[in-house]
Every structure is written in C-alpha cells, then in structure tokens.
Amino acid sequence: MSLEQETLNAVQENQGGAVVQEAPEAWKPKILAFTCNWCTYAGADLAGLNRMKYPADVRLLRLPCSGRVNPQFVLHAFQKGCDGVLVCGCHPGDCHYSTGNYFTRRRMLLYRRYLEYFGIEPERFQIRWISGSEAGKFRDTVVDTCEAITKLGPNHKFREEGR
C-alpha cells in the first residue's frame, strides 16, 4: 500500500474520522469500442442505415485495422474511467489488410487473459469479429455488452484516483 494511503488509514484509525464515499448519481456505463474502419465501423454505419436501435453507452473509436489496437490503449481506457472496452475487427481471412486481424487475435487472446489475471471481470473486455454486413451482429454485441456491464456496475479497477 502506498505511503499516502497508509497515512490516510492511520489517521482514520487513530483520530476516528471516517471518510464518507459520496453516492454516485444515476450511473450510466461508459464503454469504448475500438473498431476497424473497413468492417465493424462499416457494420455500425449499416446498423444506422437500417435504423437499428441499441443503447447509447458505447462510443466507437475508428482505427484503420484491428491490428492497430495496441493493448496499451485498452488498459489506458480502463485507467481513465471506462467501464468496458470492446475491440472489434473483420473476421479472420476477411481483413482489408489481409493479415491484420490474425495478429490481433493472438494478441487479444493473451491480453484478455492478462487483464482477467489482474482481476478484471471478463465481460468488461470483449473482442468480437463483426464484418461490414453484419449490422445485426453489431447491434446484438452492443446490447449484450451494455447489459452485462450495467449488471456489473461501475468499474473501479485500475482506475486513477479521482476519475
């Protein structure tokens, strides 16, 4: 435990002052989705074209390929205050850059296990292959993820103090 934290605890114990945690107002999950420009982002646009409806808690961050998603961005998102992170890309074999998502698949297979090893709930960090025409699958993924994370509640793990 860092020194400040210890000092805080010691002050509480010795001087009996309890630090009150203020109740968060109506909480809405904040989910970041790293999407590849050619497939999932196009799928999301298609979902829009077809006027599909899904919860508004997901924000898409457009990247040229799922291979561009550096796992450090995922951790950075959790640290800065996201409650869930989605990494989406083309189906292996369909990548616009032909091999980008093969590397992503391996990287994310491992990274997901690392974050779980560090104690994050599996539902908070998910990876999905969603092609440009699978608008329905995109909507379902968003709906399921929002549901799961709303059930889990706000994420306090890895988060910087005061975020």
Added chain:
Amino acid sequence: MILKKERLNDLLEALASKATVYVPRELDGQTRFAPFAKGSAVELGKAKTVFSPKETLFPQTETLYTYAQLGEDITLCETVNTTNQVLFGVRSCDTYSIERLDEVFLTRTFIDTLYLERRNNTLIVALGCTEPDRSCFCTSFGIDPAAGTGADIQLTDTGDGYFVEALTGRGTEALQAWSPFLTEGQKTAARELTFSLALDTSNVKDSLEQLFEHAYWNDLSMKCLGCGTCAFVCPTCHCFDMSQNNKGNTGYRFRTWDSCTFSDYSMMAGFHNPRPTKMRRLRNRFMHKLSFFSDRYGSSLCCGCGRCIELCPAGIDISRVIEDTSSLMGAGAEQQGSTAVKEVAS
C-alpha cells in the same frame, strides 16, 4: 529520564492520537518507516531499515499545484497538505541525511516551502545504534552511531529501556507530553561498537577529482544496469523531475523522484544528452556523493548507511569505489590507463 521498553507502545499510541508516528516496521519482508497503528510490531532491533525515512519528508510523488483552464483563462492553486508527524527510531545515518536534505531544500537563495512545511511539522526521535550491519560504515564519515546530530530527541538503549534526552528546544517541549511514560534513571556507558567496514575517506574527494578521466569508470559502469534502485533507497538522494497529469481542462503539476543513473535524466529537447553514456552518469553519481556535494555544502552526501551496497542488482559497492580510488591514487596511477574510452550511448 528512562523510557521503559514495556511503556514504548503506550507512548507511541499517545503520540499517534495527535500526529502520524512513523516507526520502523517490517512489512512484506522489508523494513521501512510506516505509520504506527495500535498493535503494530515496532522493529527497533535492526541497524537500519531497508528503505530510509526520506519518503516521509520528501515523498516520492508530490503535487506542486493544480490548474484549471476555462476557455482562455487559467487559475493555479497551490496544494499543501501537512499533518503533524513524528519520526521515531531514526538512526544517526538517517538524521545526518535529513540534515543534508535540509541544506539542499532550505538554503541557497530559494526555500522549498513544501519541504519546509513538512520539516517544521516533524519531530525527529533518534535512537542510538547498538549493533551495526555488515554494510554499515557511517563512522568513516565521522558520524557517531550512538548519538547522531540533527534529531530533536535522542534515545540511547540502556538494556531494559531507553535513556531520553532532548537535543533541541522543540525536543524539550515535546518531552513534556512524554513525562507520564518516563521514569528516573541514568544513562549507562555507551558500548563500544565494532564496524566490519571502516574506510579512510579523508582524501576520497581529491582522488576522485584526479581520477576523473581514468579508465576505471568504464569497467565499473559497464556492469551498472542504469536502474534507480540506489538513488531511491539512498537517504540523501534528492533529485526530482517535474511533470503534469491532465484531465481535460484541469490537471496538476507534480514532482517525483528521479535518479541520475536513468538514461533520460539529463535528456534535453531534440534528444541532446550531455551525459549520454552509463559511464558518465555513474561517475557523476559517485562524484556528486563523495566530491561535488562537499564542494558546495561542506560535507559528504554519503552517510555510510550501506543501503545501496545491499540492494544494487549488479553488486556495485560505493565502499569498494572509495577503496579502489584511494588505492589507484596511492599507486600514483593518476593518468594510468587510456583516457575516457570513446564510449557510445547505451
């Protein structure tokens, strides 16, 4: 006056109700200064804690000021938060180090108020050393392990208790609160301490300056990893770096410990680095410890606590540097060996 060892915990609890009392404690396998809480075991037996009390006065990360920007205009707000604190069970090597930190932060044109406030709110209770470690060599720098300088109250172990004497006005004032726990008693004769490690540091400053260009530094620095362990465990290291943490329009600027052995310590914009190689950085570290600091402040920046000897991953040993340089000097080999080998950044 004598403080019986059984009354020690009661005294600490009393002190802890009004201030944060930092005592040497063994946590997660390492001894360091941590806040005393009811029932925590106090580790006064060991010669020195693995980590020095420096972090209680000069924390590893400290916020300087917070800022907020609304549209064009900016407001700064200095953050100061200090609570009364008591450093209990500090050895002479650490009190010597605190004096050196005082010289750095509180003198020479600018006063660091963050450090000043913490220092003003801290009562230092020193405890004489009874049985030095293998790597202790504070006597080599003229430090008296039994009764160091720079503390407010000095305790001396008398077998079943501690002889208490105030060294400063603040000490006597603090002692009034201790009186319920003290009993009458006399100071026993200080036992003679045997140091396995004792060096002659009289001419270390000159020999270092003479050997500045000697090839000795190349071989020594080649095994240095360039990590920050020595600087972070050293009670006298005080270099810091400044940076900021943004959160949209608000944020705070903070300072954090830095180590001159880090490769980006003296990196300037455009990747120009006046100390590009490990050799120059390590040489600068030892020169600053044993020579440069005494040029400026008159006393060595090494208190001989031996913490860096115990923890250096590569086994680099400041006492060996002192011995080697004086032996090299002795052998009249000031310019022996090629001048600084053309090394390359690593």
Added chain:
Amino acid sequence: MANTQETLRERARILLEDGTLDYLIGWEAGRFEGQTTPLIIRTVADVDRLIYNEYCVHLLAKYPLADKTTKKIGVVVRGCDARGINLALKDGQIERDRLYLLGIPCQGMKDAQTGEELKKCRECTHRNPVVYDELLGDLLEQSAVADRFAEVNRIESLSADERYDYWADVFSRCIRCKACRDVCPTCTCKECFTDQAAKGWQGKETSLAENQNYGITRMFHSGERCLECGECERVCPKGLPLMQLNRKVIKDVHELFGEYIAGIDDCTPSPLDHYQLDDVEEFM
C-alpha cells in the same frame, strides 16, 4: 564448482593472451561472504579475480550489448545467460561472431543469507547452456522441475476481486526504480514506453494506477519472450513476485499456441510475431 573455476581462469588466461578476446565478462567476489559482482577482465593480470561459485547469480547476457564497437567479447554463459544471448541475437542487438561463449552447466545458485538454492534455480528448466563455443565441465542431466505454474494456478483460482486486490497490493509497493526492466534480457528498447511521458503512454507519477500500467504493459511486452531467469524478482528492492506475471504469460502461450521456449535458438519468432490460420478462435 572449484575445478570449474580453475579451468575458467586457465581458459581466460589463454584466450586473453592469444588475443582471441579483447575482454571477458564473468564474476568476481564481492566484499561480503556469499556476495559476487560481475567483472570485466581486460588483462591477464586480473584473471585471478575471476571466480565461479554457487553465488554467481547475476545474468551476464545483457552486458555485451552495451559495447557497440567491434571488440571480441568473451562471456561466461550458464543456461539462462545462453538463452539471453540467443534472444539478443534474434533481436539483432549484437553479432554472433563478436561473442566467444564459455558454457558452464549450472547446478543452481544459492541464496547468500539462507544458503538454500534460489527459487529461480530450483525451477530452472535449462541448466545446460543452449549455445556455447566451449564447454567447461560436462553437461548435467536436466532434473524434472516441480510444477512451475503452481503459484500462477493458485492466483488464478482466486475470485476476480481477490486477484485484483492481490495485484493492487503488489503494485502499490512498486517504486518504479525500473531495475526489473534494466536487468531483463528481453528489454533492449532504446527508449522504453515508461520513459515516453510526452507521448502519453505512462506518467512519471508513482501512483497505483501508473504502477499497474507499468507492470501490466511490461508483462505484455516481455512475458512472451521471458527466459524465466528470475532476475526481475531477484533485483526488485521491494521483493515483488514479478515472475508470477511472466509465468502466467508462458502458461497461456503454451496453452494457446503450443510449446515455446524463449531463447532456445536465435531464429524462431516469438508467439506474437507470427500466427497460424487455425489459431484458437474465441471471438466469433
């Protein structure tokens, strides 16, 4: 042990004398009993300082990388050093022909304070050097290693919150001295992500969040190439269980992509540098 030291000194004297080596990297005795420190020998006169006993714990594989000249370097290599040299060769940090490797089969080093075999040596899977120019002493038969992943399995069996608290407590103690990075043979980047504050990867603050970011990212970067030399755990001044991070990675890599021994040679690409079309698929 003793005669290995004699043959090492003998060979060192010859190699330095006949100019095959410009200098040799080995160990010398430290000041205290059971303490050693790496040693660079340039002249035959220093050969007697060279030692080899059961306290030579430092990994030597990373030291030759600092020398960018064309000098010929001799390095004493045990199992972990040899794999470290292979890793450096794979990453193009040094040319093989500049190195002269004196291989020593290692029975495992001892802890100076407790006298027992170090944890990292008890769990060592490659006591014999995998690459050498010359072997001092005959190869040992590799004893079966107790389950190296026991601790990892224990942590994995905890609940998510318990795991988080365990690692949060570990990383709250980290002081970011970066000794684990500087000793690690996989970490040969010119400017590490943790020193790139301006880019935004990692702040300079030593808060819990920054320490976690440092710990997890280093696990992600070095884990897949970890030699299990245990140096990070040895050098950590706070005694943090860093090997449990790398072991987790090695366990996952074996499960997902098949056996991969880092540094077994200087050419097989590490798991994340290549892929199979039929890799495990969990994201459909």
Added chain:
Amino acid sequence: MIAISHDCSCETNPLIPQVCKVIAVTQETSDVKSFRVQTLDGRIPFSFVPGQLGMFGVVNHGECMFCVSMGGEDWIEFTVKKVGTVTERIHQLHPGAQVTVRGPYGNFWPADACKGRNMIFIAGGIGLPPVRTFLLHTLANRSDYGRIDLVYSASTKKDLVFKEQLFDLWPNEPNMHVHVSVYRASDDWDGPVEFTAPYLESLGLDITNTTAVLCGGPSLYRTCSKALANMGVSDNDILTTLEMRMKCGIGKCGRCNVGSKYICLDGPVFTQAEVNAMLKD
C-alpha cells in the same frame, strides 16, 4: 491570480509560476518565434538583468527555461525555437493566450565589469537572443563601452534571427560592426559562407582591452573558444552562458550540475577560465 489555499507564513513555493498572457508574437524564422508576455493586470512578470532566464510554460504541456531576450516597461520577451514537445506547444500560442511564467533565475552578464572595454559578441543560430540582451544593454549605455563587434552566423539565411536589427538598425549604431555569415549558401545570400570560428579569425579583430561574449551550440562553443584563444583573448575575458543545462531554476532538482557547479545558482554566465576549471562530464 494564484489562489493560495494554505496559511503558511513562508512565501509561495518557488516552483509555482504566475499566470501571464501573451500580448504579441513575432515570427523570426520558420521555427523561431518571440513571445511578449505580461501579467494579467498588465505588469512586467519579473524584473530582470540582461543574461537572466525565466521559466516559460504552457499549462497542460510543461515548461522550459528561456533567456529573457528583451524587456520593456511592462513586458518581457522570450525567443523560442521549436525543438521539442513543449516548444511545439508554445509555437501554437496566439496573442491573448495565457501562459505560466516565473523567474528571474541565474546570474547575469557582468555589464559593470566590462565597462570601458571593447566588446565582441559571437553567436550561432538560436544563441543570439542571450547575447543580444547584453548587446542591447551596451547600446543603451553606449558611452560606457568602446568598439562593439557582432559576429553572428546561422546554417542558412532564413535561419538568421532578428534580421531587421542585424541588417538595418545595428550597422548604423556608432562604432559598431556587424559581421554575419551562413554555413550553407543560398541564392538570396551574397554574404560570406563560412563557419563561425574561421570567419571570426578571418576578421582579424583587434583584441586589446576586449571582452568576448560567446553563445551557441556545443560545436560552435568549442571551435570559437579555441579561435579566441588563438587571437590572444585571455580566458578571463571570454564570457559564455550554459543556460541549456538549466531545468528547475532554483538549484534543487540536481539536474544542472557541471562538476560541483550548479548552473541555475552559480551560472549560467561563466568566464572561460571558470569553465575550464569545471570537470567536464
């Protein structure tokens, strides 16, 4: 203004800057701009003596030390070259933007000690602003000083700073000679194309009773101090500034030591003799 939230008796922490605003920005070259700064209520941020430095920062990107290249009634001016992340942010500042400033730091040109002497100012590239502070002081008190020579060079013509003063104002100053050279010729430049040191020696300036003021990159500094020695200028009469090494400004962060000297406190202005005495790490 600073909202101090503590009741301590000591003055504010020296590391905490004042909030000021940029009132004018002049583009000197493609990557050098000068920023005129004033406190929010229109005062001079701090009084300074030529040669001293100030800390100039953009709030959520960091701060750097720059020499105060010019000062007026109620403003001071920093000349900044774009080399790194903070300077890049500074270059995006527009008049009206708010910045953080603190200072002054370091010692200053020994103007009084040089009274009655001839002056040779030598500068390279972005080394001109620190030298200019002293030059402007000598021009302000012209009678105190004898002949003034300015030897300035930059890599190309477009990298020459303060062109207006270099070519129009200063040549008309009494008993002042401006010598400008570039390293790489370009078609719009008909002047000398030479490195500073050989150019300096080729001028054959008279060095009796002369103080040389030298500031530029490490290579320029090395070659020009040798050139001055060849010309017979004694080490005590060569002044230079090591302001590049300064970081926190208040001598605490330990970054600025050259040997046992702290540039922030003992410098940045030194004589060549003092520099020779330092252990060059």
Added chain:
Amino acid sequence: MSRTGVFVCHCGTNIAATVDVDKVAEAAKDFPGVVFVEQNKYMCSEPGQQAVKQAIEEHGLDRIVIASCSPRMHELTFRKMLTDTSVNPYMLEIANIREQCSWVHKDKGEGTDKAIDLARMAAAKVDRNTPLYTSEIPLTKRALVIGAGIAGIQAALDIADAGYPVTLVEKEPSIGGRMIMLDKTFPTMDCSACICSPKMNEAGAHPNIELRTVSEVEEVTGYIGNFTVTIRQKAKYIDYDKCTGCGLCEVKCPSKVTSEFDRGLTQRRAVYKPFPQAVPSKPVIDATNCRKFTEDRCGVCQKICTVDAIDFEEQDKLVKQEFGAVVVATGYDLIDWGKLYGEYGGGAYPDVIDALTFERLVNASGPTEGHIVRPSDGKEPKSCVMIKCVGSRDPHKGKAYCSRACCMYGAKHAHQFLEKIEGSECYVFYMDVRTPGKGYDEFYMKTLEDGATYIRGRVAKIYPENGHYVCVGEDTLSGKIVKVNADLVVLDTAMVPQESAGEIGRLFGVSRDQDGWLNEAHPKLRPVETNTAGVYLAGTAQGPKDIPDSVAQASAAASKVIGLFNHKALESNPMISFVNEVNCRGCGDCVGVCPYGAITLETVERRENSVKVMRDIANINSGLCQGCGACTSACYSSALDLKGFTNEQILQEVDALCL
C-alpha cells in the same frame, strides 16, 4: 493552444431530430483548444462548406472538427473542401453523430450526451493532428481483367479501346462465359450468339487485348498502380501459333467425354473446342481424359496434325506481369440444387433440368439444333413445368436473396417452349414475377398471351408416374392443391458466386459477404469499386444480375480504370507509418508483421554522441505501406507510428472520452 473550429451539422432532421444540436454546439465551446463553434443545416452542401471556409479566414482556425455523418461518407468531400483553404486537409476530424448516434438512439437526452462525447473525442484527436502531404507513386498503365464472360469482355474492350493494354484471363478454353451458352436474350429475343460472338471476336483480335485462356491468377503483390500478378498459363498441349483451328484432330480423337459446355447433354472429345464459335477458335487437350496421358497410348491427333501443333510435353507456364488496375468479372454459377431439393428428385430425374441445360436444348447451335426434347428419351415434350426461385429467396434450404434474372429468362423459356412445340402447354410456378427492366413487363405480358399458365405457388413434390412427372403444388390464389403432369421440368435455380472468386478475393484483399459475393466499396455510391484501391468489380461477381446490368457495370468499371490511367502518376496515401529513428533498435519485429512487405531493415551509419556507429534501422517504403498500423502494435518501443492515427492522437481520444 490550437485554434479548432467545431461545425455541428443538422443533416436536415436526420441528426437534429434525435440529437439536440444546440446543446452539442454549446458544449463544444469549452472543449480544450476550441475557439469557434457553428451549426449548419447541411454541412456537406455548398453553403455548408462555404461557411467553413469563411470561418477559417475570419477566425484563423488551424484545425476543423465536423460533427455530421460517417467519415466513410464525406471525409473525402470535406478534405477536398480544405484543399483550397489555409488548413491542411488532414487537420480534420469527423464525429459520426448520424449513423452511430442520431439514427440509432431514440432518446434525445442520451443521443445528445453521446454526440457531445463523440465531438469531444474528435476535438481531442484533432488537437494532436499534424499536416500530412501526399507524394507521387509511379503508375503501370496496363489492366488485368479476370473472367472473360460478357462483363469481362466488355470491360476489356472499353479499356483497350481507350488505348490501354489489357490482359484478359479466362480459366475456360474459350471466352464467352455464360452468355454464349444462351439461345435468345430477353427482352428483345435477339440471338445471344449474334450479339456476344462479335464482341468475343473483337476481343480476340483487339491489338490491345492479350488473351490468356486456360489460365488462372496465382499470386498477387503490390498495390494500386503497381500490382505484380503471377498468372499460371496451364498447358494446352497445342501450340496456338502453329494451329490453324482446322478441327481435324477433334474428329479423329477416340476418347469421348461429357461436354461441360452442353451441360452433359452431349459428348465431346479429349481434344476439343467447347463450342463452334469459340474464341480463340483453337482446341485444347483435356489431359485428364486424353489417352496419351492416362494410358500413354494413342497420340492420333499429333500424328494427323498437318502443322504439327500438338506437343504433349508442354508444361504450365508462370507469367509475372505488372498491372495498374484489376477488374474482377468472375461471373456466377448455378446452385447445386440436387443436394438441396430432394423433393424435386435431387438430380436423379433426367427430365428435371436447370435453366442453362434448357438453354442448350433450345439453342440452335446446341446439341439438338434447337429441338426441345426430353433428355431421357429424346421425345418432344408436350407439357412443361417451370419452377421459379429454386434456391433463391429460401433462407432455410438455399440462398436468402433473389437472383434477379430468373423471372425474365423463365418467361423467355415459356415463350420459346410454346412457340417451338405446337399445341404444347407450359405451367410456371412462381412466388412473384419481378420484371424491373425496360420492356420487361411487356415481355412478360406477351408470354401470358402466348398461353403460358402462371400458377402462384411453390411445387412441393415431383414424382415420376407412367412416363411423365407429376408436379404437386398449391395454387395460393385459389387455395387448391394443383397436380400437373409434365413431360419436362425446368428449374430456375439460384445464382451463386464462382468457386474461384473466393481465392481471387483473398489474393486482392477484397472481402466477401456471407453469401460469397465480392463486397463492393459502397452499395449505392461506389458499386463497382472495392475496398482495395485499384481493384474493381464487374458483372455477377458482385451479385446476381442480368446481362444489361452486367454490361453497364463492366463499362463503369472500365471507366474507373481509364480514369485512373489518365493520371500522370498516383497520389500516395499520406496516412502511412513512419519510423522514429532514435527509438528503433533494429530488432526487425515489424518486418514480419507487415502484410505488404513495406518494411525492410537497412544498415545505416548514424552519429551517436559524435561517434559514428552502424545501426540497423527500419525503413518504410511509402509506396507499399497501406497504413494498416499492424507494425505500430508490434513495435514495443513505439518507434513506429501511423500518421493520422498516431499513438498520441488515440490516447488523447481515449482521455477525452473519459472526462
């Protein structure tokens, strides 16, 4: 600070309806670096763009954020707009508050919050943008057309007529594809051979067209303007330079093989021309059935060939050629209905045939010289049942989509059947009759007048009964079960992509939809382009369609290629990777990751602290790099970064989202 301008678009009511645009504009005012905010009804319109240009002048903006529709829609438009302002076209970020916000969230409150977040993310990213500039890449002005059906031929002809050389690759022995198999074409009923073979001959003889039949594309590298394609020219065992096409060898060849071209109705020889009007009109030897290869006997054809053109030793040849653009016209195949529809006999009944087989029956130059006969006994059928949508519009057993052309060629077949056989009856089981073209419906009405009986319903079962087939179905209009005895049953089966299209797609990085059709870049706005620059689609490779549409698309694709070749050189994509040399340790991790082989390790000399050192540094070929960013994740010291999507920009976006 940077001077960012934020422009919020209403998109008529598309955005304004479910996103409170005023609130978004208001919130945008205090984003870091934003100095000017404005709303507009249609940002992409001329006045909208004018407003941006004006704001740039007035407020000295240096970065632009446009909160509007998807960047995939108008990023290019807004970048072109910025080319004639002082702002670099890449100092622009677009927040997608339409497709991914206003259209998908009903609740205005939530929609507005999301729009504000997306705008804040865009503003945070643009703050870290740097101006980017395009560079020139050389352009090989030669086109490759894959598949020589009518679409491939049309595209090749258009490009060749424009003066650019074309290589037309066809895996069959002759060009012509599906169309040459047909007898008549709707709606004009002009003879398919009469309009197709002139084009085939023109293509065969065109000076700019290099014909490569019995060839397949094997390997592709490179990118737009610089594709290096390896074509496998399979052995024909006949030297086309010598062969005069006299056909002597075909007559003498002893081995008989079922003709694929005639859908198995007749036999052909091992050395054969698939059909008389084949182009090139020279035979090929089918090695799998030629006795010389199977039993190493015969060789009659070689003996009697007067010009000694036959050479059994010929090997496959691999030809490597440079191309600037590629048109994929791989065409369609018919669904293998046998496996799917057991109730129609599963292919076992000889007289239950698919439409292409019927086309061969009715074709004047077909095996039966145009007499419609029953394949089983060769008798003339009196009654015929045609079943539409076999495999189409049937998500459970076949394909979900409609194959577009079957209704029309179904009507044509009915017309031909009634016209050719006196006193015959023709029943057409249909679900809907779709006649969407010019003159299409009139054609269908004429078929009704000819006496074709259209029964609305699906045939549930077909079973043979004393010499004819009983088709049991339900007439949904009258609600009665209908039984029809048919001498001949023609199934209008679904179109599916050619088997080889998958491989072609993979080679060129063109993805396919779930049914296997190659994906066009945008269904409405870019129907003939693909997401791989320089690769275009023509004909049924992109999806089921009839001949007029295929030809129209072929000409469209050709015009795209001609448009590309009219440029002197190509502008490179500026959003590519770059190396921060100081951080590169020369480990080469990135080299293996790059799908385009754009990264090489160069040994270069650098000064490191005034000491000359030889260092291996990654070097990026700006022509080859397509900006996918795979290398940036593989480089752990982030020495490699991607312009337009740098690490800093992405981290800023994440920070901005989480305030």
